Amino acid sequence: MKIGVIGGGAAGFFAAIQAKSNYPSSTVIILEKSKKLLSKVKISGGGRCNVTNATTSISELSKAYPRGGKQLKKLFQKFNTIHTHEWFTSRGVELYAQDDQRVFPVSDDSQTIVDCLMNEVQKLGITIKTEASVKKIQPEENGLSLFLDDVNNIFFDKVIVAAGGSPKMSGLQWLADLGHEIKSPVPSLFTFNMPNEKVKSLMGVAVDQATTRIQGEKLIGNGPLLITHWGMSGPAVLVLSSFGARLLSDKNYQFNLQVNWTNEQNQEIVRQEILNIMTDHGQKQLQNIRPYMLPSRLWHFLLTKAELPLTQKWDEIGKKGTHKLIELLTNDIYEVKGKTTFKEEFVTCGGVSLQSVNSKTLESKHIPGLYFAGEVLDIDAITGGYNFQAAWTTGFIAGKLK
Known part of the structure; x- marks a missing residue:
């Protein structure tokens, strides 16, 4: 034969x-x-x-x-x-x-x-x-x-x-x-480009466990997330690009990405974490106590995005500040425009x-x-x-x- x-x-x-x-x-x-x-x-x-x-x-x-x-x-x-x-x-x-x-x-x-x-x-x-x-x-x-x-x-x-x-x-x-x-x-298995997002300044920062979603869709990804000089990568992003290959192609790779930096799906648990910090570390500055052990650069970036001064004390942020923080930690939104081949x-x-x-x-x-x-x-x-x-x-x- x-x-x-x-x-x-x-x-x-x-x-x-x-x-x-x-x-x-x-x-x-x-x-x-x-x-x-x-x-x-x-x-x-x-x-x-x-x-x-x-x-x-x-x-x-x-x-x-x-x-x-x-x-x-x-x-x-x-x-x-x-x-x-x-x-x-x-x-x-x-x-x-x-x-x-x-x-x-x-x-x-x-x-x-x-x-x-x-x-x-x-x-x-x-x-x-x-x-x-x-x-x-x-x-x-x-x-x-x-x-x-x-x-x-x-x-x-x-x-x-x-x-x-x-x-x-x-x-x-x-x-x-x-x-x-x-x-x-x-294409499948690609990273997300974010040309208009300031988060790219955190290039090299990684979070061990994050949850990602395509806004308006049921797709969910989770795992390590890496911030790159063009946007975001890591398994939390690659899983979405793989399972959403056709969907994202239909969107011409233009969509909003929702990021939950805590990987905690119950927002009330995140709220309790923030309230506990306010109780235990009320007199300390926001920049010095990081919830969920987030990388310092990312935490400072999120505080700035929430318009909360780094030097403000935890017991001074009030209800409005608390709500902003919880929203950013669990539902941070970034505009994606395009893709890059993974390696x-x-x-x-x-x-x-x-x-x-x-x-x-x-x-x-x-x-x-x-x-x-x-x-x-x-x-x-x-x-x-x-x-x-x-x-x-x-x-x-x-x-x-x-």
Whole structure:
């Protein structure tokens, strides 16, 4: 059997490795359109490669996927985070989990993961062709022909498409031409730009736990929040951008962000915290007693925003001042205008609809012998190693060629 894998990224490599492992006598060829292999693996996690997540609960794991979680829940029964851990460690790559559940190689160097995958491919005798861009797939009587240009084509018995996400619909047209439904791609996993907001002056300030909302919508994000020189980032923002990818695209990335700096959902509890400070530290200056251990720079910024002098004493702020403080702590509003890609980790929401593939095998419902893996599918996740886990899982399933 001759097996073609389109795409030299994480999902493509893993699918090729599985296909060759499952069918040792077959010929497996990886076709990568660029000169670079495993480029996302190399840059992910700031060059450390966030391989997977430490959660072992399939139910919790599948909640990290705004799109595809339901289908992945079944596939995770076959290959999940535990299997990923075992797969890499059994090949000499030691992994460790951070407190936030993100899993990295002990070397803290993504090259370790790249080398592991490259070694496995070489060991199995898988062929790699770079600068091999597939323009068209043509179904034949007993297989598929892949056209690299108008003239040259290569025949395969089975083909796995792991071409990655495309920022534009045109990049997926060749798959739409075969009858597959395509969910239009829009960016996911991005940070928020706030060109008109003074909060940018606090660049580098981080809050351990904050709650974020898109004003007028039900979406909620929480977790660490980081103020940047262009606006806001961190998991509390990235979760919103991921789950709200289509919604925010429809808004043209112009909306109001509500920030609860306390992460406390009951405003009365926050009120009680403020009243307790007024009782216990009434003669102290506002600037010197920080509720919820907020960073000093942020606390001083919020006081200024509330038009309360830093040197004013706690027992002098009155009802109006108290109300202003509680409102700012629990419902601070910032105008968002635009987005910025999170690090170099470009993730798209959209791709080949999961309605177009067999949910158990990832084989095309339209073209027999054609399978899909990775981000070319309408599957994406929040930050934390989940996108790579989807690549390993779908690569594993597609590589069964069943």
